[in-house]
Amino acid sequence: MNAPIRKLGLLIAVLFTTLLVSTTIIQAFQAPSINARPDNRRTLLSTYSADRGEILVASTPIAQSEATKNQYQRIRKYPQGPLYAQVTGYFSFLYGAGGGIERSENALLNGSSDRLFYRRISDVIAGQRPGGVNVELTINPAAQKAAAEALGDRRGAVVAINPKTGAILAMVSRPTYDPNVLAGHDMKAVETAWQELQGAESKPMLNRALAETYPPGSTFKLVTAAAALSTGRYTMESELDAPRVLDLPNTSADLPNYGGAACDPSGVQKMIDAMRISCNTAFGSLGMELGDEVLREQAARFGIGDALRVPMTVARSSFPSEDLSLDVVAQSAIGQRDVRMTPLQVAMMSAAIANRGIVMQPYLVQSVFGNDLSVLEQTKPQQLAEAVSPDVANQLSLMMQAVVADGTGRAAAISGVTVAGKTGTAEVGGGKRAHAWFTSFAPADDPEVAVAVVIENGGDTSSAVSGGRVAGPVAKAVMEAVLNQ
Numbered sequence: 001m002n003a004p005i006r007k008l009g010l011l012i013a014v015l016f017t018t019l020l021v022s023t024t025i026i027q028a029f030q031a032p033s034i035n036a037r038p039d040n041r042r043t044l045l046s047t048y049s050a051d052r053g054e055i056l057v058a059s060t061p062i063a064q065s066e067a068t069k070n071q072y073q074r075i076r077k078y079p080q081g082p083l084y085a086q087v088t089g090y091f092s093f094l095y096g097a098g099g100g101i102e103r104s105e106n107a108l109l110n111g112s113s114d115r116l117f118y119r120r121i122s123d124v125i126a127g128q129r130p131g132g133v134n135v136e137l138t139i140n141p142a143a144q145k146a147a148a149e150a151l152g153d154r155r156g157a158v159v160a161i162n163p164k165t166g167a168i169l170a171m172v173s174r175p176t177y178d179p180n181v182l183a184g185h186d187m188k189a190v191e192t193a194w195q196e197l198q199g200a201e202s203k204p205m206l207n208r209a210l211a212e213t214y215p216p217g218s219t220f221k222l223v224t225a226a227a228a229l230s231t232g233r234y235t236m237e238s239e240l241d242a243p244r245v246l247d248l249p250n251t252s253a254d255l256p257n258y259g260g261a262a263c264d265p266s267g268v269q270k271m272i273d274a275m276r277i278s279c280n281t282a283f284g285s286l287g288m289e290l291g292d293e294v295l296r297e298q299a300a301r302f303g304i305g306d307a308l309r310v311p312m313t314v315a316r317s318s319f320p321s322e323d324l325s326l327d328v329v330a331q332s333a334i335g336q337r338d339v340r341m342t343p344l345q346v347a348m349m350s351a352a353i354a355n356r357g358i359v360m361q362p363y364l365v366q367s368v369f370g371n372d373l374s375v376l377e378q379t380k381p382q383q384l385a386e387a388v389s390p391d392v393a394n395q396l397s398l399m400m401q402a403v404v405a406d407g408t409g410r411a412a413a414i415s416g417v418t419v420a421g422k423t424g425t426a427e428v429g430g431g432k433r434a435h436a437w438f439t440s441f442a443p444a445d446d447p448e449v450a451v452a453v454v455i456e457n458g459g460d461t462s463s464a465v466s467g468g469r470v471a472g473p474v475a476k477a478v479m480e481a482v483l484n485q
Contacts, residue, residue, distance in 0.1 A: 049073035051131030090179035138167035146481035157208035163351035166360030213340035217426030220335030227298035242269040242282035248327035276407035287333020347452035354447035357393035411472035423468035434459035438471035
């Protein structure tokens with residue numbers, strides 16, 4: 001009988017040893033990966049029910065968590081959901097933190113950021129459950145509302161920034177969505193809403209202000225003019241070749257003006273007048289005189305091509321990097337061919353001109369603070385680069401003022417305020433209508449706001465004023481909202 005008992009005891013010992021080893025492996029080595037699994041319901045519930053910080057605009061929450069009596073314990077609420085959707089993003093039990101501040105500052109909002117290390121130690125010592133902190137944004141609520149209302153249901157984007165600091169004052173993208181539908185606790189309804197949003201042809205979850213690049217059209221003439229003025233060989237009074245149609249080398253195509261009209265009967269035109277009426281042939285010929293390398297270097301000085309975070313990642317704007325033939329240079333000089341810019345980048349271009357040539361780092365987060373209102377972080381304005389000299393910036397500003405006072409940008413004029421602006425009508429091909437652009441800043445003598453507006457397929461290539469007529473009133477509404485406070 002002793003031998004069978006010994007064998008049974010040995011088997012039991014092996015089983016206990018195996019159990020101990022497997023438990024040790026799970027606890028010591030596999031626990032992190034198990035906790036990280038997206039289908040780990042216990043982890044999801046623990047993370048979701050944590051005390052998540054608020055996102056605020058002018059001290060008013062635009063994203064906040066409220067207690068519930070169900071298993072989820074908390075639900076994320078967006079009081080003005082569609083108005084700020086591209087700014088906040090969403091926080092969902094099924095889909096996590098996505099888009100906007102919810103994703104880019106998720107670690108601060110949920111309290112896991114390394115920047116909160118000492119705060120977490122303090123919470124542990126105090127016997128409190130570590131929680132997230134609050135994020136105050138730079139958004140001006142009046143400007144945000146004005147941008148949304150002026151843009152309406154048209155597909156496009158609006159960005160407004162403070163030229164002196166880089167603070168983003170408004171950021172609107174249309175179409176939009178309601179993040180509340182993704183934050184609910186009816187998981188079937190959330191999944192249905194997600195699938196509808198993801199499958200929508202209009203891409204309502206796309207932040208067009210930051211994540212989409214467009215041909216900038218004639219707004220890019222500001223870069224071409226800046227490049228010319230910066231050489232020292234040109235002034236805003238310099239006469240440029242401005243034929244009715246510009247014959248392009250190396251191709252059978254040519255470069256006409258809007259509607260095929262002549263910019264000036266003489267075939268030449270001062271730069272300021274070419275900017276005022278947005279003469280394609282004048283800036284096309286100027287681009288060929290300057291060459292692609294000069295244009296490329298000037299674009300880079302404005303920050304075109306830089307990697308930006310605000311803190312959301314911004315799509316890179318671009319000017320072609322390869323050597324260009326003269327016909328392509330002419331088309332690039334008026335913002336066509338392969339030139340691409342985000343609305344934010346266009347706003348930064350105007351802001352740099354407004355700020356005596358200095359490009360500021362754009363930012364959306366003003367401060368980070370705890371529930372006790374103690375400020376943990378405060379954003380300080382940072383200079384990115386000098387795009388142009390103060391003298392060149394002044395000449396560009398004067399030309400932009402002429403655009404609004406007596407040119408293609410009259411629709412953005414504000415009574416009693418000197419506004420500087422530039423229109424753009426960007427061809428997109430495929431039989432589609434052109435994009436309508438407008439960028440501006442005001443007041444011209446002491447700028448408080450710089451704006452960029454793009455309305456997809458809202459322009460008309462038969463008229464140089466269509467960009468200003470369509471997008472100009474949107475920029476005007478945003479500027480007035482800021483200036484009237």
